[in-house]
Structures are given as structure tokens and as C-alpha cells.
Amino acid sequence: xxxxxxxxxxxxxxxxxxxxxxxxxxxxxxxxxxxxxxxxxxxxxxxxxxxxxxxxxxxxxxxxxxxxxxxxxxxxxxxxxxxxxxxxxxxxxxxxxxxxxxxxxxxxxxxxxxxxxxxxxxxxxxxxxxxxxxxxxxxxxxxxxxxxxxxxxxxxxxxxxxxxxxxxxxxxxxxxxxxxxxxxxxxxxxxxxxxxxxxxxxxxxxxxxxxxxxxxxxxxxxxxxxxxxxxxxxxxxxxxxxxxxxxxxxxxxxxxxxxxxxxxxxxxxxxxxxxxxxxxxxxxxxxxxxxxxxxxxxxxxxxxxxxxxxxxxxxxxxxxxxx
Numbered sequence: 001x002x003x004x005x006x007x008x009x010x011x012x013x014x015x016x017x018x019x020x021x022x023x024x025x026x027x028x029x030x031x032x033x034x035x036x037x038x039x040x041x042x043x044x045x046x047x048x049x050x051x052x053x054x055x056x057x058x059x060x061x062x063x064x065x066x067x068x069x070x071x072x073x074x075x076x077x078x079x080x081x082x083x084x085x086x087x088x089x090x091x092x093x094x095x096x097x098x099x100x101x102x103x104x105x106x107x108x109x110x111x112x113x114x115x116x117x118x119x120x121x122x123x124x125x126x127x128x129x130x131x132x133x134x135x136x137x138x139x140x141x142x143x144x145x146x147x148x149x150x151x152x153x154x155x156x157x158x159x160x161x162x163x164x165x166x167x168x169x170x171x172x173x174x175x176x177x178x179x180x181x182x183x184x185x186x187x188x189x190x191x192x193x194x195x196x197x198x199x200x201x202x203x204x205x206x207x208x209x210x211x212x213x214x215x216x217x218x219x220x221x222x223x224x225x226x227x228x229x230x231x232x233x234x235x236x237x238x239x240x241x242x243x244x245x246x247x248x249x250x251x252x253x254x255x256x257x258x259x260x261x262x263x264x265x266x267x268x269x270x271x272x273x274x275x276x277x278x279x280x281x282x283x284x285x286x287x288x289x290x291x292x293x294x295x296x297x298x299x300x301x302x303x304x305x306x307x308x309x310x311x312x313x314x315x316x317x318x319x320x321x322x323x
Contacts, residue, residue, distance in 0.1 A: 185215025
């Protein structure tokens with residue numbers, strides 16, 4: 001049985017209650033102010049449009065019906081909204097006007113809700129396409145097992161840090177996508193150089209640094225939402241004090257790139273490499289903490305340490321391609 005997420009359910013119910021309460025607000029306030037004017041009926045379209053826009057066809061239609069019932073109730077038990085002194089004094093033409101208005105309101109709620117659902121369907125289709133392109137790009141990365149696994153782990157660390165920092169969902173998704181693709185440029189770098197066991201020369205280090213612009217060249221033709229991750233990937237080796245691959249520093253570095261920088265270094269330090277053994281997670285944590293305000297953004301370091309203390313930086317699942 002599918003379990004209901006209580007906070008989300010309560011939040012949705014609260015929003016729906018506000019829509020219903022807005023009906024009573026309109027009835028009690030606007031009807032008092034301009035009860036003698038026929039234009040007051042137009043105000044009842046606002047809750048219907050809001051309900052359809054936020055919740056879809058079903059809620060829009062139900063809100064329209066509720067508005068019609070509320071207006072009829074007011075006509076029967078109080079004064080006429082259309083300008084007549086009371087319901088029993090309303091003419092056939094006036095009742096017909098109310099009926100036409102009510103029908104138009106229900107149709108409006110239905111059509112607005114339908115537009116909302118079509119929009120959501122298109123967004124979901126675009127999201128699926130986006131995920132598909134992302135997985136195709138990861139397929140190319142999988143030619144290098146270390147790079148694929150490293151990118152997967154960095155995406156997990158970075159996504160958890162972004163969530164800890166309360167970033168909006170779309171920005172968390174950008175962090176995840178950028179982390180998965182941040183080393184795609186290494187496909188253009190010699191395997192012998194990447195796996196060299198000895199210390200790199202200056203020239204070799206410069207060649208390794210070329211993986212960032214080369215990755216951007218690979219991703220440049222991709223359109224849509226994936227283009228948002230290009231500035232993040234371009235800056236993921238920038239340091240908070242400006243001593244990284246690019247001279248940018250502090251807030252000039254995209255915040256998502258500052259998150260990936262911490263996740264990238266943490267995974268690199270805790271992984272075996274041809275030229276050194278892996279550090280323990282606690283040693284790597286100390287390196288990250290000591291790099292605060294120099295290599296790393298202190299806000300990101302604080303979020304990283306909060307996750308580390310809670311044991312939420314342990315990865316037990318295999319990469320997506322192995323699933």
C-alpha cells in the first residue's frame with residue numbers, strides 16, 4: 001500500500017482550505033461592499049481560476065460548483081447579488097442570468113484545469129527527455145569505470161549537501177546533473193596520463209586541467225535545461241579564494257559549483273588512486289574542514305559536516321548503470 005507523506009499531505013490540504021476560505025471572504029466582504037452591482041459575480045471567478053491553476057481540472061470544477069452553490073445560498077437566505085432586493089423578488093431573467101453565470105464559471109474551471117494538466121504533462125515529458133539525455137551522456141562516461149563511479153558518488157554527495165542547504169528542487173536537480181557530468185571532459189584525456197602512478201609534471205597537470213573546457217565542448221550542443229549545468233561544470237574546480245582553475249572567487253562562483261567542489265574532493269580523497277591509497281573518511285573530513293574559506297565555501301563546509309556527523313555521506317548502493 002502506498003504510504004502518504006504526512007507533511008506534503010498537510011501542506012496540500014492547507015492550500016486547498018485557503019481556496020475554500022477565499023470563497024467565503026469574497027462572499028462576506030465584496031458582497032457587502034458592492035452588493036447592489038451585478039459585476040460582483042465576476043469576483044467569484046478568482047477562486048476558481050486559482051484552484052484550477054494550482055490543483056488541476058477536478059479542483060477547478062469543484063471550486064466553481066462551490067461558488068455557484070454559495071451564490072445561490074446567499075440569494076435564497078439573504079439579499080440578491082444581482083441587485084434585486086431578495087430572492088423571492090427576482091425575475092425569471094435574473095435567475096437565468098445566475099444560471100448562465102454559474103455554467104460559465106464551471107466551464108471556466110474545467111478548461112483552466114485542463115490547461116494546467118496539459119502543462120504538467122508537457123513538463124513531465126520534458127523531464128523524462130532530460131533524464132534520457134543525461135543517461136545517454138553517462139553511457140559515454142561508463143567507458144572509464146573509475147570516472148563513472150566517481151561521478152556517481154560525487155552526484156550523491158553533492159545532492160545531499162544541496163538538500164541540506166535547502167536549495168529548491170530544480171537547483172538540486174542541476175547539482176545532480178552537473179555532478180554526474182562534471183568529468184565528462186576526461187574522455188578526451190589520455191588514459192595513461194589519468195592513471196599515471198608517479199607525480200605529474202607541470203605540463204601534464206595543465207593537460208589534465210583541459211578536461212573542464214573539453215567537457216564544455218562536449219555539452220555545448222545540448223539544449224534545454226541541461227545547458228544550465230554548463231557554468232556549474234566550468235567552475236567546479238574554482239576555489240573560494242580565487243586560486244583555482246579560474247580566477248573567480250567567493251560568490252562569483254556558482255553556488256552549485258561550490259557544492260560539487262566539496263563533494264568532488266571528498267570522494268577523490270576517500271578513493272584509491274594509482275599514486276596513493278585512499279584516506280579514511282575522517283581524514284578527508286579534516287581536509288575539507290581545513291579548506292574552509294580558502295578552497296571551499298564555509299556554508300557548504302558547514303552543510304557537509306552536518307551530514308557527516310549524521311552518517312549521511314555513506315553510499316551503499318551501486319551506480320545507476322549497474323542497477
